[in-house]
Amino acid sequence: MKKLILARGVLAASLFCCMSLGNTACVNRIDEESEAEIEEGTTPITFSIKMEKASTKVTNTAFEKGDRMGLFATTSSGSIKGKRYIDNLALEYTEGSTLVPKKTVFYPEGDVSLDFISYHPYQTEGVAAGTPVLPVSVQIDQSNEKNRAQSDFLVAKAQGITSKTKSVTLEFQHRLSKLAISLTPDASNSAND
Template sequence: MAALMLASCDKAEEITVDDGSIRFVMQHPSATRATETSFEQGDKIGLYLTEYTGETPAPLQISGNWANNVAATLDGADWVTAKKIFWSDNRMDVYGYYPYMSPVSIDEQPFSVSLDQSTERVGDRLGGYEASDFLWAKTEGVDQSEQTVTLQFSHRCSKLVIKLVKGSSYEGELPDNATVYVHSVVPTATIDFTTGAVTKDIFGEMATIKTRKVDNATYEAIVIPQRLESRRPFIEVVVNNVSYLLEDTFQFKAGMQHTLSLIINSNPDQVSVDIGGEIVGGWN
């Protein structure tokens, strides 16, 4: 009898009770994070849900939606919301974004990329690169018959990958103590949560971004989409107090990865660049 009771308890623990709340599946764009795989434990996403009136979707607002900026945190294999979000009797649109913030505007939310993207994650505090990588997703017209809502996220900023290549006169191996900077970029923008668009702050001042090191030959940074229309200091590599500086124009496109191969020689004045192809969306 005791064995039967224990088996019964075990089976009861396996039963999932449907309480009418929504379950969420978050799909990361691709291998662009520190783990090179997906979202990490403790990552927090913001969720908005709007309700239809008949066949007409409600506009997304800063408040007054079906759900307003509810945090969803990755815990194990599940996304746990700060409070349960229940299904409406009507269809709904679901918006998601990362990293989590406290918006003051739906269509002109201030946002900025980190000027030091080499800093690492400490606990729940994101590293500079991660905090700069704005992701956005929207799923339209879901209803309670679906039980689970899947959000496919995409990158909304621009990614720059800088590869160091030894020129014909460069002696020895690539240094392990190089520091790479991206100059002359505006780090501030506004976000439209309705469309996921990231727009450069037209009054923003140019600044310098310190890149994240991947290995001795590869450095990367997240940049606000923008165009550098006039030739100016762009990429700088500092090795053993020697500065290799490239001046150029460039266009950072939204959702694109741009790769620059920077060819360095023993003479710091002999720096050239090879611009590779663009990668859309997943940033593989």
């Protein structure tokens, strides 16, 4: 009988300890959803463009009127995989170095700095939420200038930008290369081999 009472006491004490410790679980991450919302300010963000000089003679180094780029912006402490301040905003090249956004966007209130990532050519689907990956493909037929231009993937970054900056300058850099391969048969081979 004493053993039964002792066993019940040990069981009750064990349950009490488990329940007490179970209610004090520790969490080592902060949910992005619980972050404070960033308030939109009144200072509009303007964009200008700069092209990296090409290192080859065959690469185009200028945009044409009507070319469109996609733009993402995150707080400098964030990432494109997480919460985005601007999500795949379409920018259109007009002339000179001016990019016109599809809609006017504003810097956040306060002293919040932003990191911008832009890409060309524009894709309506952009980067899916929760991932940092932008699917890129090239045109199969590279025989004309239009298809080659649609296959020329460019990326620009501008980091630590605040509302004190007059215009966000996006310096685009080529991320793909074009190879032209010419196969010439020798005397022992024919073009059909």
